[in-house]
Amino acid sequence: xxxxxxxxxxxxxxxxxxxxxxxxxxxxxxxxxxxxxxxxxxxxxxxxxxxxxxxxxxxxxxxxxxxxxxxxxxxxxxxxxxxxxxxxxxxxxxxxxxxxxxxxxxxxxxxxxxxxxxxxxxxxxxxxxxxxxxxxxxxxxxxxxxxxxxxxxxxxxxxxxxxxxxxxxxxxxxxxxxxxxxxxxxxxxxxxxxxxxxxxxxxxxxxxxxxxxxxxxxxxxxxxxxxxxxxxxxxxxxxxxxxxxxxxxxxxxxxxxxxxxxxxxxxxxxxxxxxxxxxxxxxxxxxxxxxxxxxxxxxxxxxxxxxxxxxxxxxxxxxxxxxxxx
Amino acid sequence: xxxxxxxxxxxxxxxxxxxxxxxxxxxxxxxxxxxxxxxxxxxxxxxxxxxxxxxxxxxxxxxxxxxxxxxxxxxxxxxxxxxxxxxxxxxxxxxxxxxxxxxxxxxxxxxxxxxxxxxxxxxxxxxxxxxxxxxxxxxxxxxxxxxxxxxxxxxxxxxxxxxxxxxxxxxxxxxxxxxxxxxxxxxxxxxxxxxxxxxxxxxxxxxxxxxxxxxxxxxxxxxxxxxxxxxxxxxxxxxxxxxxxxxxxxxxxxxxxxxxxxxxxxxxxxxxxxxxxxxxxxxxxxxxxxx
Numbered sequence: 001x002x003x004x005x006x007x008x009x010x011x012x013x014x015x016x017x018x019x020x021x022x023x024x025x026x027x028x029x030x031x032x033x034x035x036x037x038x039x040x041x042x043x044x045x046x047x048x049x050x051x052x053x054x055x056x057x058x059x060x061x062x063x064x065x066x067x068x069x070x071x072x073x074x075x076x077x078x079x080x081x082x083x084x085x086x087x088x089x090x091x092x093x094x095x096x097x098x099x100x101x102x103x104x105x106x107x108x109x110x111x112x113x114x115x116x117x118x119x120x121x122x123x124x125x126x127x128x129x130x131x132x133x134x135x136x137x138x139x140x141x142x143x144x145x146x147x148x149x150x151x152x153x154x155x156x157x158x159x160x161x162x163x164x165x166x167x168x169x170x171x172x173x174x175x176x177x178x179x180x181x182x183x184x185x186x187x188x189x190x191x192x193x194x195x196x197x198x199x200x201x202x203x204x205x206x207x208x209x210x211x212x213x214x215x216x217x218x219x220x221x222x223x224x225x226x227x228x229x230x231x232x233x234x235x236x237x238x239x240x241x242x243x244x245x246x247x248x249x250x251x252x253x254x255x256x257x258x259x260x261x262x263x264x265x266x267x268x269x270x271x272x273x274x275x276x277x278x279x280x281x282x283x284x285x286x287x288x289x290x291x292x293x294x295x296x297x298x299x300x301x302x303x304x305x306x307x308x309x310x311x312x313x314x315x316x317x318x319x320x321x322x323x324x325x326x
Numbered sequence: 327x328x329x330x331x332x333x334x335x336x337x338x339x340x341x342x343x344x345x346x347x348x349x350x351x352x353x354x355x356x357x358x359x360x361x362x363x364x365x366x367x368x369x370x371x372x373x374x375x376x377x378x379x380x381x382x383x384x385x386x387x388x389x390x391x392x393x394x395x396x397x398x399x400x401x402x403x404x405x406x407x408x409x410x411x412x413x414x415x416x417x418x419x420x421x422x423x424x425x426x427x428x429x430x431x432x433x434x435x436x437x438x439x440x441x442x443x444x445x446x447x448x449x450x451x452x453x454x455x456x457x458x459x460x461x462x463x464x465x466x467x468x469x470x471x472x473x474x475x476x477x478x479x480x481x482x483x484x485x486x487x488x489x490x491x492x493x494x495x496x497x498x499x500x501x502x503x504x505x506x507x508x509x510x511x512x513x514x515x516x517x518x519x520x521x522x523x524x525x526x527x528x529x530x531x532x533x534x535x536x537x538x539x540x541x542x543x544x545x546x547x548x549x550x551x552x553x554x555x556x557x558x559x560x561x562x563x564x565x566x567x568x569x570x571x572x573x574x575x576x577x578x579x580x581x582x583x584x585x586x587x588x589x590x591x592x593x594x595x596x597x598x599x600x601x602x603x604x605x606x607x608x609x610x611x612x613x614x615x616x617x
Contacts, residue, residue: 022541022543023541023543023544024541024543024544024546024547042546042547042549042577043547045546045573045576045577046543046546046547046573049571049572049573049576050542050543050546050571050573051543100561100562101561101562103561103562162561162562162563163559163560163561164559164560164561164562164563164566165397165559165563166505166506166559166563166564166565166566167561167562167563169563169565170563170564170565173564181507181542181567181568181571183571183572183573184572185572297538297539297541298539299539
């Protein structure tokens with residue numbers, strides 16, 4: 001319980017800090033007052049339409065990705081599983097890009113996250129199908145690399161074929177993710193998908209706990225592995241689809257957060273789910289604050305920061321897992 | 327030594343030859359035409375358009391493919407009559423040009439390769455002010471040996487511009503806001519066009535002298551009277567999403583959606599005057615509404 005309070009306080013503080021950072025140099029108190037009370041002039045508009053959606057999206061997307069990482073790791077019983085690394089985010093981005101470029105959807109319609117969701121579902125099924133539900137580390141990572149590479153190549157191809165001269169520059173956005181200049185429309189678009197995905201994953205909590213005893217023991221406890229698998233796949237896909245459709249593919253959040261928090265929850269998957277949701281929100285808020293503090297004039301991508309934190313950890317985990325490999 | 331020898335020769339020519347030589351000098355355009363390039367190829371959108379305006383029939387052999395893109399080029403109809411090139415050295419060499427026109431930002435590798443192959447390349451700097459446009463017209467006229475045509479177009483441009491500059495009254499605050507939040511400042515052709523049309527540029531006030539990516543927050547805080555954007559391209563790009571942002575559409579008291587297509591102000595050609603006229607009209611509408 002104490003851990004949850006600490007994490008919640010951290011997210012709340014980072015959320016408030018995120019709201020006070022922006023190129024228009026306004027006092028933090030004035031800014032927050034304008035957000036809640038409104039008032040004359042352009043400041044309430046800036047707070048409500050530009051900074052608020054950015055902070056909300058950072059918390060939502062980060063929280064979703066953290067939880068999805070924890071669920072995947074629990075289900076595959078593999079600390080290397082993460083939506084970005086195993087190609088789910090990349091497949092979701094491909095779905096979103098296809099929908100946008102084919103003109104199936106305007107920027108802010110439901111078709112966009114639905115297409116990303118579909119991409120994510122295909123991505124998860126391919127990876128889990130290729131690696132097998134028992135999730136050998138090596139096959140999982142290899143399958144993930146293959147799916148990621150294919151999805152990113154196809155995304156680049158689609159964007160290069162676009163008649164829009166700016167589309168090719170969007171490749172970086174779809175691969176690295178950014179929350180710059182997103183609006184409340186994007187938040188409302190992503191929210192139902194991430195929320196439904198979160199509920200699906202939350203319902204797997206007991207199953208994931210049982211799975212720590214091994215598949216056979218879990219089944220004797222009355223756990224349906226097929227059902228659990230379906231819930232994890234759909235939950236992850238809904239979260240990653242909704243998040244990627246509006247923020248691009250942001251990697252490593254689902255890897256770093258469960259890894260850091262696992263010792264604090266006694267390695268219990270059900271508790272790790274919720275802790276990772278809060279931790280993911282905090283991590284992405286930190287990342288989004290740092291991109292604005294480090295390079296205020298440029299749109300530094302979120303994936304750059306999360307990869308700088310996550311990649312060394314990933315190497316460390318590979319090194320650790322190597323001992324278990326034949 | 328050489329010069330003195332030449333003088334001796336010219337004195338020793340027969341009077342009839344001397345007369346024809348003088349006649350040729352008087353008809354300076356004809357003399358220029360005598361050694362003017364006959365097979366000109368242009369690699370750059372801006373030299374394309376000036377060359378199409380100025381070249382003699384049959385003199386211009388190819389223009390760049392961009393000049394047929396109606397988003398970027400103000401002269402797509404004219405460009406349809408010329409074969410297009412994509413600016414590769416091999417492709418250009420095979421056209422056997424005796425003059426290549428390129429821009430400052432044309433590929434260095436291509437330009438150097440063509441020069442090594444013995445083809446003269448004329449590089450034109452982009453026009454960053456309206457006053458540089460007459461100079462560019464004369465410059466291309468000179469290298470094409472079409473000084474007379476250039477002088478005529480130049481005079482027309484200068485008198486039209488002088489007419490458009492007769493503006494008085496208040497100067498509303500405007501911003502040109504494009505994909506990625508790109509905003510041209512005072513020292514750019516679009517910035518100069520905005521100024522000539524009677525506006526104060528918000529970007530200059532925000533510290534973007536040459537232009538840059540102005541954060542949406544700063545634009546909202548500046549509360550301009552008018553926002554000018556180019557119409558969105560086909561397909562989709564996140565870069566253009568910013569022009570659809572609710573905060574931009576909700577700017578109170580601001581006229582948004584005034585669109586001036588890129589093709590009128592990418593290049594310093596007489597077509598920039600269309601952009602000036604269009605913005606001047608928007609300004610009159612704005613002032614009439616304020617009254």
